[in-house]
Amino acid sequence: MLDQFVILSKSGSILWSKSFTPSPANLDVVNQVIRGTFLEERTAQQKVDVGACTVRWSFANSLDLVFLAVYQRILQLTYVDAFLESVQAAFTQRYAPLLKTLPSSTSSPDALRAYADSMNDWTAQFQQLLRQAEHGAPRRAALEEQTPNLPSPSAETPSPGAAVKKSAPARLGAKAAAGPGGQRIVSKGKKGKHANAAPTPAPATPPEPKKAGKERRKWGADGQAVEPSDENALDFSSADGKADDAVNLSQWIDESKLGKTREDGLYEIADDDGAAPPADDDAPLGFLGNLRTKAGGFSLSRMLGGKDALTEADLAPVVQAMQVHLQSKNVANDVAALICDGVQRRLVGKRLATFGSVKSEVRKSLEESITRILTPSTSTDILLEIASKKQRRDELLSTVPGAASRNARTISPALNPYAMCFVGVNGVGKSTNLAKVCFWLLQNRYRVLIAACDTFRSGAVEQLRTHVRNLGQLEIDGRPVAAGDELGAPRLELYERGYGKDAAGIAKDALAHARQQGFDVVLIDTAGRMQDNEPLMRALAKLIAVNSPDKVLFVGEALVGNEAVDQLTKFNRALKDYSGVSNPRGLDGCLLTKWDTVDDKVGTALTSTWATGLPIFFVGTGQTYTDLRQLRVHHVVNALLRG
Structure with missing residues (x-):
């Protein structure tokens, strides 16, 4: 039985609706379908599940109408598709002339009154069509069960006396009767026992020669001794015997790719280097x-x-x-x-x-x-969210007496700074692009704490330590990027607890440390993992559920294509299924790396957004800290449509 049937125009106006189980939830289901399916262009399936309901629809493009049927998912109604077609045909045949004149005569009360009066007759016709569909469905199902599986007219049927071809099992049996090398197995027929003739031995083939492995490096002329000149070439330490900490930082900054500073002082990263809009409409396709x-x-x-x-x-x-x-x-x-x-x-x-x-x-x-x-359905202005949360924290602290202010920072999770968690599969560039986001935040004069929660991969903590050291020494226009604030507190710090520890616990301790020390943003780095690895996905879901970061960004490659759908959907589903909380968190957005390597093959951006409806916050375009871009929709559209 249907719960609701709605006829609406593509502009959003409801022309007629019938509710069989009056409930505010029915209208909410229709609104969810419009927001999450129609506006995001997911209408090709003609079916979607919303909670406990299933919604099916059909289009009447000649009149720009949409017909929707809502029913309980557990019912599995088989007649809905045919019923939608019959209702669409009857409604369009009856009201096509009126609907074509209605938009031009909306100011005429007579036209509107005529349309409203005719709806009473339509309700009776709709009920008749529904009864026919409901009574016809069981009859059709019974006929399908009773009808034998007859051969198709094109199937070949053997005539009397004609030789019958061997079936597939018979052919397989005939093949099985052949021994190794194709020799026939002979049956002697004594006492029902079969003896196999000895197969002809196959000619011996000489073994393939082993491929030569990598030769051992020879350090000297005799292969053993190391020449003194070579020893000096391999010595990278400084003259005093200590490692040289001086790093050429010019290779980490490309000033031509720096963003711009707005009038209000905020630093904006540059747009992606997309193609210019086409000159005319015939250029694409x-x-x-x-x-x-x-x-x-x-x-x-x-x-x-x-x-x-x-x-x-x-x-x-x-x-x-x-x-x-x-x-x-x-x-x-x-x-x-x-x-x-x-x-x-x-x-x-x-x-x-x-x-x-x-x-x-x-x-x-x-x-x-x-x-x-x-086009994102939610805001992608992270700087605005950080500023708003910082303002709320300051307002809460202003209500606490001075003596209790430090104690409140220590024990109150409501004073947590803005947290961003970076997740994804192995090797996509999570740590590198986390450092790029950190550079962007430092340019906006925020205090940033990086939490090293990748406790599995060797060198993960050292990699973040190197990024923190480099960012701490960077200067733009003679001004240190990570210079301390007015009180001398550092603007950038790394929170680490080594390897083999619980990542969720490290993130929780990092948030407490950031809250106590007054940091504005916490960037949480996580270990890479494949989307089908259940134990690791459970650990990641635990980290998200325990710490509730403000943003969970999926870091993926712009090169993956088909794999993007599998990665995104499984990560998003695993974070919710394994969280163990009533209101689970999923992914909030994407960061696509290696964007500079795809040229105009930017389909991964479309695939990623279509698969989950998540916005793309950033794209990575290179190896320097300035190689972070904002994605512009019209650039992607032009690249996709270019022939």
Whole structure:
């Protein structure tokens, strides 16, 4: 039984609705589908589960209408798809003339009154269609169960007296009767026992020679002694016998890639070096230029009359070519297919203008789809969030007497600084890009504490220690980046507890230390792990659940393509499933690394956002601390549409 049926326009106006189980939750389900599925261009599946409900829909593109049916997921109603089609056909046939004139006569009370009065008759017709669908579904299911599996008309049936071909098992048995080397196994037939003829021994093949391994390095002429000159070449210590701590820091800063300082003093990182917008509308989708339809050989950019509506035959060639093009841009296969399917469903039945063309209409629809997918549904201004939390902390401390202020910092988790946790698979660049984010925060004069919670990988703590040392010595325009504040407190510090410890405990202690010392931001580095490693994913979920960071950023490569969907969805699901809390946390956004290596094959950005709906906060574009960029949606759209 249905819970609710809604007919609405693509502009968001509800034309008619029927609720069978009146509840505010039903309307909330419809709102969630509109926000999380329609606005983010996930309509190709025509089905989505929201809580305990399932929502199915169909489009009437000629009138820009959407038909939605809501029912309990446990019911598994099989007639809903056919019922949606019948309701859509009946409604559009009955109200098409009225709906075409209604937008132009919304100020006329008579037109609105006529539409409202006709809804009473429609409710009765809807109930009749629903009864037919509900009563017809069990009958169809019973017929399907009773109908034998008859062979298809094209199947070959042997005529009487014709030789019957051996079935697959018989052929396999015949093959099994052959011995090694293809020799036939002979049956003597005595007392039901079978004796096998001895197979002809195969000719002996000489073993392949072993590949030569890596030769041992020879230090001297005789292979043993080391020449004194070589000893000096291998000595990297300073003259006094101590390691030289001086580092050439110019290699870690590219001044041409520095961001800009706004009028309010905030330092903004630069935009990604995306392609400039195309000069005209025909520049993108150039790969469709020579594609021709099957019927009559007309180009896809042929002119259609104002009365002609797009059909699946018109759109099939261009949609197929569009899908192949998106896959060549590193978009995951499944995502490309669903996006193109959604574009086709929105265009079927749509009437074009007198001088409209299939090519331009598809380009426009695809551009709108990709833009909607990539546009964040939440704020991505991290600096604003940090400033707001810092202001709330200062307001709370101002209410505490001076003598108890330090004690409040020690014991009150409400005074925790802003925390960002970096997670991801092995080797994607979490620690390196954490250092880039740290440089950006230091440029905005925030005090940053880095928590070394990768207690597994050898050298992980030393890597962060090197970054902290380098950032502490950097100078921009003669000003130290990590210079102390007015009270002499350091702006950058590393919190470490060595290896083999519990990462969740280290992060908790780091937050307590940052709270006590007055740090503004804590950056939590975690060990890389594969998304299918359950013990490690449980440990990561524990770290997130215990410490509740303000942002959990997934760090992934821009090169992975199809793998991005699997990594993101499994990380997000594991953080929730293994948290053990009532309101679990998942991922909040992405940071894509190695962005400078993909050129215009930027499909991973589209794949990552489509898979989870998460925004992309940053992209990494190189090896220096200034190689961090903000992603601009129109740059990605232009790169994806460029032929």
